[in-house]
Amino acid sequence: MNKIVLACDLGGTNLRMAAIDREGNILYRTKRDTPKSDRADEIVRTIVEQAGECREAVRTSGCVEAIAAAVPATVSVERGMLLKSPNVPCLDGFRMVAALESELSIKAMIENDANAAAVGENWLGASKGFRNSIMVTLGTGVGGGIILNGEVLRGVDGTAGEIGHICVEPFGAPCGCGSRGCVEQYSSASAIVRLTHLMEPQYPKSVLQNKPRLSSADVYDAGKNGDELALEVFRQMGFYLGISMADLVNTLNPEVIVIGGGAAAGWDLFIHHVEEQIRSRAFREPGLRAKLVRAVLGDDAGILGAARLAFD
Ligand SMILES: [Zn+2]
DSSP: OOEEEEEEEEOSSEEEEEEEETTOOEEEEEEEEOOOOSOHHHHHHHHHHHHHHHHHHTTTTOEEEEEEEEESSEEETTTTEEEEOTTSGGGTTOOHHHHHHHHHOSEEEEEEHHHHHHHHHHHHSTTTTOSSEEEEEESSSEEEEEEETTEEOOOTTSOTTOGGGOBSOTTOOBOTTSOBSBTHHHHSHHHHHHHHHHHGGGOTTOTTTTOTTOOHHHHHHHHHTTOHHHHHHHHHHHHHHHHHHHHHHHHHOOSEEEEESGGGGGHHHHHHHHHHHHHHHSOHHHHHHOEEEEOSSGGGHHHHHHHHHHHO
16 A cells, blocks of 8 residues: 655645655645634644545545644654744644644654755755755745754754844844844845835835835846845845855855745845855855755645655
């Protein structure tokens, strides 16, 4: 019988699930809104319903052996528990593995979503074949996952790999984590919008002036057309990202750094600034070795990574 696992990606907006086989083929997938609830049991119920739908859909293709969930939280993998979940606060301290195992009667596991994405890209995506890789996700925040010698680096409290909170400006913008000047405040999709508004007064001719509901994609479009404000935003975004990457290159000596998330779409406007900072700040050999590549799996990195962890 073909072995199949269920992989779930619990985001702040969407809850996605897929049935996946040993080769990483997605056999069936579902997507729902994440319940806007302050109760963990409602989130579990939505996961269980989708798991039921996926199981039914692949009933004749193989045997569903386990479920793995990628969650937007600091996770204790051994205890099967979410420690701190800033975007879905009702899951703080929730023992999700026990809840899923009792509802579904299969083995369950959880992993931090950025770590899962790093594993997904390492299994089937941009860092395939490398044993030492770093994944950075530039979304609302900056997520990070580190794989060293083929293993996810979790640290004793499960918080390792929080690349977004590397300080790049000691007296810089305050961050949600309680510190200030974190790279998340300069290089995330939200930061691109923040920096654009901040510098707007200096660029009165910019097409981005007074644009309602500005997004990082608008800033990219303007930059492609040569808008000076947009180009300066991406220069700063790449400059700060590059400083954090140079630190990681010196600390961890990775073979490859994968950059994904919504703001990675601005790649051609920021990547040479990242490279310049790595070149000027990191040790020569590791700086030359670390390849910068764009993520290729998009939204599927998390579920594929969760599936891989479930098979392992
Ligand atoms: Zn921070």
